[in-house]
Amino acid sequence: MLVRPACPEDHTPWSDLWQGYLDFYHCELPESVTESTWERALNPASPVFCRVAEKEGQVIGFALCILHEGTWSTAPVCYLEDLFVDPAARGAGAGQALIDAILEEGKREGWSNVYWVTRQDNPARKLYDRFAQADDYVRYRISL
Ligand SMILES: CC(C)(COP(=O)(O)OP(=O)(O)OC[C@H]1O[C@@H](n2cnc3c(N)ncnc32)[C@H](O)[C@@H]1OP(=O)(O)O)[C@@H](O)C(=O)NCCC(=O)NCCS
Numbered sequence: 097m098l099v100r101p102a103c104p105e106d107h108t109p110w111s112d113l114w115q116g117y118l119d120f121y122h123c124e125l126p127e128s129v130t131e132s133t134w135e136r137a138l139n140p141a142s143p144v145f146c147r148v149a150e151k152e153g154q155v156i157g158f159a160l161c162i163l164h165e166g167t168w169s170t171a172p173v174c175y176l177e178d179l180f181v182d183p184a185a186r187g188a189g190a191g192q193a194l195i196d197a198i199l200e201e202g203k204r205e206g207w208s209n210v211y212w213v214t215r216q217d218n219p220a221r222k223l224y225d226r227f228a229q230a231d232d233y234v235r236y237r238i239s240l
Pocket of ligand 1: 179181186187188189193213215218
Protein backbone atom coordinates (compact mmCIF):
# COMPACT_ATOMS: atom_id res chain seq x y z
CA MET A 97 0.00 0.00 0.00
CA LEU A 98 1.48 3.32 -1.10
CA VAL A 99 0.19 6.66 0.15
CA ARG A 100 1.29 9.66 -1.89
CA PRO A 101 0.21 13.19 -2.83
CA ALA A 102 -2.46 13.27 -5.53
CA CYS A 103 -1.27 14.28 -9.00
CA PRO A 104 -3.13 15.45 -12.13
CA GLU A 105 -3.17 11.90 -13.57
CA ASP A 106 -5.32 10.81 -10.60
CA HIS A 107 -8.23 12.95 -11.75
CA THR A 108 -10.35 10.11 -13.21
CA PRO A 109 -9.95 7.60 -10.35
CA TRP A 110 -10.35 10.37 -7.79
CA SER A 111 -13.56 11.57 -9.47
CA ASP A 112 -15.01 8.05 -9.28
CA LEU A 113 -14.06 7.73 -5.61
CA TRP A 114 -15.40 11.22 -4.87
CA GLN A 115 -18.73 10.28 -6.44
CA GLY A 116 -18.80 7.18 -4.22
CA TYR A 117 -18.11 9.38 -1.22
CA LEU A 118 -20.96 11.76 -2.14
CA ASP A 119 -23.26 8.77 -2.62
CA PHE A 120 -22.24 7.48 0.81
CA TYR A 121 -23.46 10.79 2.27
CA HIS A 122 -26.54 10.86 -0.05
CA CYS A 123 -25.25 14.19 -1.23
CA GLU A 124 -25.16 15.91 -4.61
CA LEU A 125 -22.74 18.72 -5.38
CA PRO A 126 -22.52 20.97 -8.44
CA GLU A 127 -19.76 19.80 -10.78
CA SER A 128 -18.11 23.20 -10.34
CA VAL A 129 -17.60 22.49 -6.62
CA THR A 130 -16.08 19.08 -7.30
CA GLU A 131 -13.73 20.55 -9.89
CA SER A 132 -12.76 23.38 -7.57
CA THR A 133 -12.04 20.90 -4.78
CA TRP A 134 -9.79 18.92 -7.11
CA GLU A 135 -8.00 22.05 -8.36
CA ARG A 136 -7.40 23.30 -4.84
CA ALA A 137 -6.18 19.86 -3.77
CA LEU A 138 -3.47 20.03 -6.44
CA ASN A 139 -2.58 23.68 -5.94
CA PRO A 140 0.43 23.99 -3.60
CA ALA A 141 -0.69 27.53 -2.73
CA SER A 142 -4.02 26.20 -1.37
CA PRO A 143 -4.39 24.92 2.20
CA VAL A 144 -6.37 21.99 0.78
CA PHE A 145 -4.35 18.89 0.02
CA CYS A 146 -5.07 15.34 -1.06
CA ARG A 147 -3.28 12.08 -0.38
CA VAL A 148 -4.20 8.94 -2.28
CA ALA A 149 -3.77 5.27 -1.41
CA GLU A 150 -2.48 3.20 -4.29
CA LYS A 151 -2.42 -0.58 -4.48
CA GLU A 152 -1.02 -2.49 -7.44
CA GLY A 153 -1.00 0.72 -9.47
CA GLN A 154 -4.66 1.54 -8.73
CA VAL A 155 -5.85 4.51 -6.71
CA ILE A 156 -8.24 2.93 -4.21
CA GLY A 157 -8.77 5.69 -1.66
CA PHE A 158 -8.15 9.29 -0.76
CA ALA A 159 -7.95 11.71 2.12
CA LEU A 160 -8.65 15.42 1.70
CA CYS A 161 -7.32 17.75 4.35
CA ILE A 162 -7.16 21.44 5.12
CA LEU A 163 -4.24 22.94 6.94
CA HIS A 164 -5.31 25.97 8.93
CA GLU A 165 -4.13 28.36 11.59
CA GLY A 166 -5.24 28.07 15.18
CA THR A 167 -5.44 30.41 18.13
CA TRP A 168 -4.22 27.86 20.64
CA SER A 169 -1.00 27.14 18.86
CA THR A 170 1.37 28.87 16.48
CA ALA A 171 1.77 25.62 14.55
CA PRO A 172 -0.69 24.67 11.77
CA VAL A 173 -3.66 22.45 12.52
CA CYS A 174 -4.84 19.77 10.09
CA TYR A 175 -8.53 19.09 9.53
CA LEU A 176 -9.06 15.74 7.85
CA GLU A 177 -12.32 16.55 6.09
CA ASP A 178 -12.89 13.64 3.71
CA LEU A 179 -11.75 10.04 3.80
CA PHE A 180 -12.93 7.35 1.42
CA VAL A 181 -11.82 3.92 0.23
CA ASP A 182 -13.33 2.03 -2.70
CA PRO A 183 -15.84 -0.43 -1.17
CA ALA A 184 -14.19 -3.27 -3.13
CA ALA A 185 -10.83 -2.48 -1.52
CA ARG A 186 -11.91 -2.00 2.09
CA GLY A 187 -10.58 -3.91 5.03
CA ALA A 188 -7.09 -4.17 3.55
CA GLY A 189 -5.56 -1.30 5.51
CA ALA A 190 -5.94 1.62 3.06
CA GLY A 191 -7.89 3.76 5.52
CA GLN A 192 -5.36 3.10 8.25
CA ALA A 193 -2.47 3.81 5.83
CA LEU A 194 -3.98 7.15 4.79
CA ILE A 195 -4.40 8.33 8.38
CA ASP A 196 -0.96 6.99 9.35
CA ALA A 197 0.63 8.91 6.47
CA ILE A 198 -1.08 12.17 7.45
CA LEU A 199 0.03 11.76 11.06
CA GLU A 200 3.61 11.04 9.95
CA GLU A 201 3.58 14.07 7.68
CA GLY A 202 2.23 16.22 10.48
CA LYS A 203 4.96 15.07 12.87
CA ARG A 204 7.60 15.78 10.22
CA GLU A 205 6.18 19.21 9.38
CA GLY A 206 5.51 20.28 12.96
CA TRP A 207 1.72 20.57 12.85
CA SER A 208 0.00 21.03 16.17
CA ASN A 209 -2.68 18.35 15.73
CA VAL A 210 -4.82 16.41 13.27
CA TYR A 211 -8.57 16.14 13.87
CA TRP A 212 -11.70 14.92 12.14
CA VAL A 213 -15.40 14.59 12.86
CA THR A 214 -17.71 11.76 12.01
CA ARG A 215 -21.22 10.58 12.68
CA GLN A 216 -21.79 9.00 16.03
CA ASP A 217 -22.81 5.73 14.39
CA ASN A 218 -20.28 5.59 11.54
CA PRO A 219 -18.88 2.03 11.50
CA ALA A 220 -15.56 3.61 10.47
CA ARG A 221 -15.15 4.46 14.15
CA LYS A 222 -13.81 0.94 14.57
CA LEU A 223 -10.78 2.27 12.67
CA TYR A 224 -10.74 5.71 14.31
CA ASP A 225 -10.81 4.29 17.82
CA ARG A 226 -7.39 2.81 17.11
CA PHE A 227 -5.91 6.30 16.86
CA ALA A 228 -7.55 8.21 19.68
CA GLN A 229 -10.45 8.33 22.06
CA ALA A 230 -13.28 10.53 20.75
CA ASP A 231 -13.84 13.61 22.92
CA ASP A 232 -17.22 14.90 24.09
CA TYR A 233 -17.40 18.05 21.95
CA VAL A 234 -20.52 18.46 19.80
CA ARG A 235 -20.73 20.45 16.60
CA TYR A 236 -23.04 23.43 15.94
CA ARG A 237 -23.35 24.27 12.27
CA ILE A 238 -25.51 26.89 10.60
CA SER A 239 -25.96 26.86 6.83
CA LEU A 240 -25.72 30.34 5.32
C1 LIG B 1 -13.63 4.56 6.65
C2 LIG B 1 -12.93 3.90 5.51
C3 LIG B 1 -12.18 4.95 4.73
C4 LIG B 1 -11.96 2.84 6.03
O1 LIG B 1 -11.27 2.30 4.93
P1 LIG B 1 -10.62 0.83 4.96
O2 LIG B 1 -9.55 0.80 3.93
O3 LIG B 1 -11.66 -0.19 4.90
O4 LIG B 1 -9.95 0.84 6.41
P2 LIG B 1 -8.93 -0.24 7.01
O5 LIG B 1 -8.86 -1.44 6.10
O6 LIG B 1 -7.65 0.45 7.30
O7 LIG B 1 -9.69 -0.60 8.35
C5 LIG B 1 -9.05 -0.94 9.52
C6 LIG B 1 -10.03 -1.64 10.43
O8 LIG B 1 -11.21 -0.87 10.67
C7 LIG B 1 -12.37 -1.58 10.21
N1 LIG B 1 -13.22 -0.66 9.48
C8 LIG B 1 -12.82 0.43 8.81
N2 LIG B 1 -13.87 1.02 8.22
C9 LIG B 1 -14.94 0.26 8.51
C10 LIG B 1 -16.31 0.33 8.19
N3 LIG B 1 -16.78 1.34 7.41
N4 LIG B 1 -17.14 -0.61 8.67
C11 LIG B 1 -16.68 -1.61 9.44
N5 LIG B 1 -15.36 -1.75 9.79
C12 LIG B 1 -14.53 -0.82 9.32
C13 LIG B 1 -11.83 -2.63 9.25
O9 LIG B 1 -12.70 -3.73 9.15
C14 LIG B 1 -10.51 -2.97 9.88
O10 LIG B 1 -10.67 -3.81 10.98
P3 LIG B 1 -9.88 -5.20 11.06
O11 LIG B 1 -8.42 -4.84 10.88
O12 LIG B 1 -10.24 -5.69 12.41
O13 LIG B 1 -10.40 -6.02 9.92
C15 LIG B 1 -13.96 3.18 4.58
O14 LIG B 1 -14.70 2.26 5.35
C16 LIG B 1 -14.92 4.11 3.88
O15 LIG B 1 -14.58 4.68 2.84
N6 LIG B 1 -16.13 4.25 4.45
C17 LIG B 1 -17.17 5.06 3.83
C18 LIG B 1 -16.86 6.53 3.92
C19 LIG B 1 -16.61 6.99 5.33
O16 LIG B 1 -17.23 6.58 6.28
N7 LIG B 1 -15.64 7.90 5.42
C20 LIG B 1 -15.28 8.50 6.66
C21 LIG B 1 -16.14 9.66 6.94
S1 LIG B 1 -15.69 10.44 8.46
